[in-house]
Amino acid sequence: MSVLHTCSGVKPPRHSSLSSSESVNIPLGISFPTTKIILLHNGKTASTTHNLISTRFLTRRVKMAESLPLVISPSGSSSVDPAYCEIIVVRHGETGWNVDGRLQVADRLAKEFKISVVYSSDLNRALETARTIAKTCGGLEVIEDQDLRERHLGDLQGLVFSEAAKICPDAHKALASQRTDMEIPGGGESLDQLYKRCTTALQRIGRKHKGQRVAVVTHGGVIRALYKRACPNDKSGGKVLNTSVNIFQLSDAKKWILKTWGDVSHLSQTGVLLTGFGGNRTSG
Structure with a gap:
């Protein structure tokens, strides 16, 4: 069973890459879960907040039928091309299971x-x-960056999803809007603002660490925006699974190459959350 998603919906050969150097528009369309979600933006865990809205869906654990393919560039642990920064973007793990x-x-x-x-x-x-x-990885430094946060959902933060439309109808309407420039009342971001924030952050990291390999741990919405930056002609990369590995190469010329997308082969022996808090537009 493969969860690899690539630009234009085609699986590349093991050593191929996909690139883009163009600015893009955020894709339209939004869906809501039938389960309750939690809109947390303060860094607190949600272990006792099962009735709150979250940026993540309820999950079920499934056993992988077979090992997932390892789709990695042949460079492995070798040095990075000095013209690029290689950034390994990982979606955070989920507390309570993994x-x-x-x-x-x-x-x-x-x-x-x-x-x-x-x-x-x-x-x-x-x-x-x-x-x-x-x-x-040897006691490396962890640099905290607020620009890598998930989308801020304004007045919807911490509300019960089933009651959000009644309590904050304007904010709920903004979240459901097909307009990517629609801000959510209460200080919430539009999808365009999220896109600009996180792609700018990754480009900044890339410039600072040219010729190096960096790991970035962030959220589903951020990673989907990075995918659109690298693959502007693709509507969606699909769900972003917890602890998935996604590898980008960035150059000073703002050229982005997507080398690996949605790789969770490291989870093939113990199971993976295929519906794990969704990994879609409203997930964290």
Whole structure:
């Protein structure tokens, strides 16, 4: 069973890459889960907030029928082309199920790559994964970056999803809007603002670490925006699974190359959350 998603819906050969250097518009369309979600933006865990809205869906754990394909560039742990920064973007692990998942992705990165530094969203669910990776990779520094946070949902933060439309109808309407420039009342971001924030952050990291390999731990919405930057002609990369590995190469000329997308082969032995808090537009 493969969860690899690539630009134009085609699986590339093992050594191929996909690139873009153009600015893009954010894709339209939004869907809502039938389950309750939690809109947390303060870094606190949601272990006792099952009745709150979240940027993530309820999950079910499934056993993988077979090992997922390892789709990695042949460079492995060797040096990075000095013209580029190679950034391994990982979606945070989910508290409550995947201590093993965090350890597995950390162990994989330590074995396969020589990482110079780890960046992370400053929200707890990302920091937990980032610290695990940093420790496993030899005690690396973790640099917290607020620009790697998930989309801020304004007045909807912390509300019960089933009651959001009644309590904050304007904010709920903004979240459901097909307009990518629609801001959510209460300080919430539009999809365009999210896109600009996180793509600018990754480009900044790329410039600072040219010729190096960096790990970045962040959230589903951020990673989807990065995918659109690298693959502007593709509508969607699909769901972004917890602890998935996504590898980008960035140059000073703002050329982005997507080398690996949605790789969770490190989870093939213990199971993976295929519906794991969605990984879609409203997930964290």
